[in-house]
Amino acid sequence: MPTKGAVPMSTQTEPKLVTQIDFARAGQITPQMKEVAEREHRDPEYIRERVADGRIAIPANIVHIKKGMRAFGVGEGLSTKVNVNLGISGDKADAAEEWKKVKIAEDFGADAIMDLSNSGKTRQFRQQLIDETPLMVGTVPMYDAIGYMEKPLVKLTKDDLFEVVRAHAEDGVDFMTIHCGINKSVTKTFKETGRLMNIVSRGGSLLFGWMEVTGNENPFYEFYDELLEICHEYDVTISLGDSCRPGCLYDSNDATETAEMIELGKLCKRAWAAGVQVMVEGPGHMALDEIAANMKLQKRLCHNAPFYVLGPLVTDIGVGYDHITAAIGGAISASSGADFLCYVTPAEHLCLPNAQDVLDGLMATKIAAHAADIAKKVPHARDMDDKMGQARRKLDWDAMWECALDPVTGKKRYEESPAATEGTCTMCGKMCAVRTVNKIFEGTTIDLGMED
Structure with a gap:
């Protein structure tokens, strides 16, 4: 006899499988997992197991999949991936130049493109990019919020910010950098301990300013569950932004960076529980002898989530050559556990990079990633x-x-x-x-x- 009040088996609804992590936990190998396995010379079950527990992410928005994107795996046991940043700047809004950069990224082996456009109505460029590129596409919705909503920063509401996130998800963005970890607790640590370079993350600084002026908690932290619902609906991988990454060697591995990293580890678990894939972002600037320990600490605190780093730059005085300083740090960070490198160009700290800068930065980072893959004994890397x-x-x-x-x-x-x-x-x-x-x-x- 069925238990009183129980729903008959024939009418029970199975949970809807949407994200790669949903399917992986249900024991199902998706076409994207098969594609990653083939490219990485791994068994599909190897990929499925690690997607299920968060050690591998496959950033692939369901909208972008329908447009023919390639599937890329980021995480444990896989080749180190490389990202190219580009986008329309308020001071230099030249879409044609940005499309040259897209072509370079595709032709010379980038795995991802982050559209960091921050001027005017950026949606057309973003939508066209998603329509045309088979690479992973990432964005930082916070950059887009002021122009998208046509409001000054301090007038933006929580609903405004979440509307921008939803627009990016609907467009097909595969992963979004969202600075969820900079909450009131972390900012308290920051203000109490101090830093030489303060906050150098653009998105992090905007949120810090918003929090200080309004007196409110970071909405991406306070309403994190609602954010995860949007990400789950489209299978957007959340790339937990490091608002407090060190912007100079002096600030590396300090109390503020570590305080935020602890918060990001907690947010990883909540995202996985909601069926959302996660990456965690890292430094920044860091001395050579500190990098390996930082990678291991991040993996420990963030439960082996894929780690996405900017270099790190191993000296602060390589101006004009920061693609080299970042490549040195990138090779060490990736060989020590980082899974995804964001390129740095010779124009870093100086100006918007041109097409040649993009090529130079991409190749330096590709070399760093490949060197690390050889050291990590990634299958067939050598x-x-x-x-x-x-x-x-x-x-x-x-x-x-x-x-x-x-x-x-x-x-x-x-x-x-x-x-x-x-x-x-x-x-x-x-x-x-x-x-x-x-x-x-x-x-x-x-x-x-x-x-x-």
Whole structure:
């Protein structure tokens, strides 16, 4: 006999599976999980298990999936992903230039594009980007709020902010950076302990200003459950923004950064409980010897959620070359556990990057990510390096271009400086060590005198 008041089995409704984490917990492998598994040389069940417990995220808005996006996995045991930032600035609103940057991101191997447009009506650019790119698309709704709502910052309400989040979700954004962790408790720590560079996160500073002027709690923290409902409806991965990331070496691993990280760990669990995928964002600026410990601490406090970092930059004085300072830190952070690197360009701290800056920043970050993948023993990460070694041994330049992360630049530089001796380059010419040893093994006697 059924229990009194129980709903008959035939009329019970099963919970609706929407997000990748919903399907993973139900034991179902989605097409996106299969795609990630194939690309990463992993078993689909390996992917499903880690999506289910939050160690892997597959940022793939259901709207963007219908438009033909590729699925990318971010997290444990996977290749390190790379993001390119772009977007229309109030001081330099040139959509055509931004589309050049999109093309570079797609052609040179970025995994994600973050549209950080913050001027005027940005929705058309965002929608077109989602329509056209197969890469993951991320945004920071807080950047868009003032222009979208046509209100000054301090006049924005909680409902205004959530309306912008919903608009981004409806458009198909795959992951959103939302600064949920900067609550009154964290700001109290910040004001009590002080910092050299204060708050350098743009979104974090806007929310801090809003909180200070209105006296209210951060609405993304106070109404977090409502935010999660929007994210779940479209399978938007929430990228928990680090409002208090260090903006200089002096502030790294301080009380304010750590206080926020503790809050982000709590928010991870609440998101997973709501069936929402999560990434956590990290530093920033940090000395070389502090990076590995910071990565491990974040993984511990945030329960092994995928970690998305900006570098970190390992010195504060590399102005004009910060793609290099960030690549050094990125290689260390990714080899120590970070899963996703946001590129930094030579224009960092100086100006809006141009198309060449985007290429330089992307390639520096791709190199850092790849170096880390080799160190982490990601499956098949070193295959192309070994092929490059074979191509160089044979002095097979066409094969070298096929192995290069940026074949265009490499080939261009080589052809601009032709060598007199076939098969060599102008660095060594006829004294090329590879050529010399090849000829010896071929039984050819060579004379490197003036007449050779």
